Amino acid sequence: MQNRTIHHLSHIDLDGYSCQLIMRYTPYTKYNYNAxxxxxVKAKLEEILEKIQKSNESTMILISDLNLxxxxxxxLDNEVKKLNENKKDITLQLLDHHGSGEECAKKYGWYFLDTARCATKIVYDFTKENFDFDAPTWMEKFVNIVNAVDLWKQDEKDNFEYxxxxxxxxxxxxxxNRVMFAKEDTEYKLALLHEAVKYIDEENAPIILDEKIHLLKKDFFKDQHDDTLDNLATEFIVxxxxxxxxxxxxxxxGYxxxxxxGVGNTSIIGNGFLVKFPEYDFIIDISFRGTMSLRANNKVSVAQIAKEWVGGGGHPNAAGGRILGFKEQFRYDKVKEQIESIIHKKESIAGDLEYKKG
Known part of the structure; x- marks a missing residue:
């Protein structure tokens, strides 16, 4: 395969992330997305197309473990055709195993379907045949492990249990969070899988891995010191x-x-952020359902902000509310557009905020 940039969209389960783990061992520039x-799915594909429109590189859109x-x-077929007609160089390839994509597989040459293999095994075989590929010694066994559990082959006991x-x-x-920290979240999961393959050949491998999960997570978040997983993850997120x-x-x-x-845990993470970055007067986290959680550190009354924005309330340093009509988003910029629209409407009619001196 010629030197292309690969935009790889995959599912959010073991099979989906394992497809991306395989692609780590190819030499191409890669961008991972998960849905x-x-x-x-369409939101992520739109994001990929937007990035391709801004680039002049030869590009492959690779979709795995997702049936469209x-x-x-x-x-998608029409969008890629339009871009190629506009002098882009895009190759489209979908590799999947879900039978519900049968009609699409019959219609589009780029839609490959094989229900006898999990997506990880399909990507592995496809990569060996079509890409420059430096597969480590453990990979084939790991692929068989994912295949056994994803297709629920309980007769392959060792692979299935691991x-x-x-x-x-x-x-x-x-x-x-997969929206706020999409790149880091994917890297986190791939890093854990990469550590997990180290125990494949151990005696009682499933038990060993089961006991090490907590430590593997902590090791990912550690910097120079040890702490509880919650504290390490909080510091990492802040x-x-x-x-x-x-x-x-x-x-x-003016605040x-x-x-x-969708970060959640606002009491800990929000307050941790305000302590580390005292130039901020408040922090607000929006949940996927439109619930607002606000925190301050004696600089402004977030109860007043919540009241003015959505009729919410609470305490001066901790408040909340709910945005009526909020549409769940899979991209941060779309969320910010909704919030800035609220701010624009409210700033012209709300009264002065209560200022709390520390």
Whole structure:
């Protein structure tokens, strides 16, 4: 394969992330995206297309462990054709094993379907045949492990049992938010899988991995000191929030705020952020359902902000509310657009905020 940039969209389970683990051993520039079924798939594809439009590189869109609907397939096929007609150089390839994509597979040459193999095994075989590929010695065995558990082959006992632990390793890895920290969340999961393969050949391998999961997570978040997993993850997240201050700062009536989306645990993370970055007057986290959680540190009454924005309330340093009509988003910029629209409407009609001196 010629030197292309690969935009790789995959599912959010063990099979999906394992496809991306395989692609780490190819030499191409790669960008990973992950989506669950529903509106998130198209949202991620739109994000990929937007990035391609801004680039002049030869590009492959690789989709794994996700079956597209007929409508999504038609839309994507048309979008790629339009871009190629506009002198872009885009190759499209989908590798999947879900039988519900059969009609699309018959219609589009780029839609490859094989229900006898999990997506990880399909990607592995495809990569060996089509890409420059430096596969490590453990990879084939790991692929068979994922295949056994994803297709629920209980007769392959050793592979199946180890795959079950790997599956839990992914499903219970929720420390990072997939929207706010998409890149870091994917890297976190891939790093854990990369550590998990080290125990494949151990006696009682499933038990060993099961007992090490907590330590593997802590090792990812550790810097120079040890602490509880919660504290290590909180410090890591606060640092990530700080690294993207420019894009995530909002202002309301002269007060400087930070807008996060779906991070949760606002009492700990929010207060930790305000202590580390005292130039901020408040922080607000929006949940996927539109619930607002606000925190301050004696600089402004967030109860007043919550009241003015959505009729919410609470205490001067801790308040909340709910945004009526909020639309769940899979991209941070879309969330910020909704919040800035509220701010624009409210700033012209709300009264002065109560200022709390420290």
């Amino acid at each position: 669950n079924y529903g509106a998130e 609907t007929a409508e999504e397939s038609k839309w 795959g079950k632990v790997c599956m839990r390793l992914i499903t219970e890895t929720r420390e990072l 640092n990530l929030l700080g690294e993207s201050k420019t894009q995530k700062t909002i202002y309301y009536k 400087k705020g930070y807008l996060s989306y």
